[in-house]
Amino acid sequence: MSPIAVMLTPEHPEGIEVDPTQPQLLLTDQAATRGDGVFETLLYRHGRLREAEAHLRRLDGSAEALGLVIPPQTRWETAIRLGLGAFLAQTGDDAEATVKLVASRGPEDGPGSFWVFVSPVKRTAATAHGPENGLRVLLLDRGYDSGAADRAPWLLAGAKTLSYAVNMAAQRWAKTHDADDAIFITSDGRVLEGPTSSVLLARRGPDGTVTLLTPELETGILAGTTQAAAFDVAREAGWELGYGPLTPAHLMEADAVWLVSSVRLAAAVTMIDGQPVAADPELHQILVSGLDAQL
Incomplete structure (x- = not known):
């Protein structure tokens, strides 16, 4: 099962699937240089996404605390559906997945960076x-x-x-x-x-x-x-x-x-x-x- 990445960009505000094995962020992105951003991790299980509304509300609250402007919830929801759809096409609806939402301030002279990353749950001890x-x-x-x-x-x-x-x-x-x-x-x-x-x-x-x-x-x-x-x-x-x-x-x-x-x-x-x-x-x-x- 391969992870799925969806980027929300100015050209694709509701998300576009990208290759997670290829570079997608600039070296100057403040997610990498300063950890300046917010994230949420959701669980997909039993054919449902757990506590999605609560996670999206908390993402908004965290972003507000940082003075970070992020896409509205409806765009995150669309990107999540895109990412989960591609993931489940590989695995079937009974698969378990983690769905990570990440919002970075982006490079100092550019727009923010926003993405959804869907990957298999690692069931460990x-x-x-x-x-x-x-x-x-x-x-x-x-x-x-x-x-x-x-x-x-x-x-x-x-x-x-x-x-x-x-x-x-x-x-x-x-x-x-x-x-x-x-x-x-x-x-x-x-x-x-x-x-x-x-x-x-x-x-x-x-x-x-x-x-x-x-x-x-x-x-x-x-x-x-x-x-x-x-x-x-x-x-x-x-x-x-x-x-x-x-x-x-x-x-x-x-x-x-x-x-x-x-x-x-x-x-x-x-x-x-x-x-x-x-x-x-x-x-x-x-x-x-x-x-x-x-x-």
């Missing part, structure tokens, strides 16, 4: 972690306190930008220190998010009530589309919902902890900083089955 083979996670200091997002909006803390070098460095650090992934915390001890995921935890009350919690957005974390979908699943299951503030102690005392993202969906966490944490198979099954049913 990292995409299917349940309580029996959960993630080992390290807590890593993000380098700012919980008030930094309000105090310094130019940090773009809640935008999904192309500047992912720190996120990738955090994952590499975790993997070279006997862990699978990381969870960022603020310098004053608030739980934030994973480098490529949102954090969820569940607690069972004495009366059997289940509460699903996630860190508060005010700390500058990305508003997770899968986190929102998980809250829909929890609501339908009769669970209570809540937002932080959360601390590492809340993670260690929880009945279940997950990292959730568009492609991986819900991955159970079973160890934090070398210490085991609870993993509830029943709650995990409810969450994973509910997310899968939404596709």
Whole structure:
């Protein structure tokens, strides 16, 4: 299965398929030189594109935070259909794919660069972690306190930008220190998010009530589309919902902890900083089955 690339250009504002194995960007494009742009990654599965409207809204919000003018949603939707159509012509409708939308500021003296990239889902161990083979996670200091997002909006803390070098460095650090992934915390001890995921935890009350919690957005974390979908699943299951503030102690005392993202969906966490944490198979099954049913 070959990836499919669709560029949105001034000559082809609704997209034109291009050869992804050939150069398409200028060396001066600021996506490459400065990471100056935004992106979203969607999952195509069971014949449907997951949470497309939510991802497009978040793309608009991230672009607005950067002062970046991008094509309207209708043009992205047309380009997505073009790319998915070409991909599924190779694979059939039962294939799984990731659909990446990228918007760059482009070269300094030119228009922005916008493209859709459709590729097969890489099903690895990292995409299917349940309580029996959960993630080992390290807590890593993000380098700012919980008030930094309000105090310094130019940090773009809640935008999904192309500047992912720190996120990738955090994952590499975790993997070279006997862990699978990381969870960022603020310098004053608030739980934030994973480098490529949102954090969820569940607690069972004495009366059997289940509460699903996630860190508060005010700390500058990305508003997770899968986190929102998980809250829909929890609501339908009769669970209570809540937002932080959360601390590492809340993670260690929880009945279940997950990292959730568009492609991986819900991955159970079973160890934090070398210490085991609870993993509830029943709650995990409810969450994973509910997310899968939404596709």
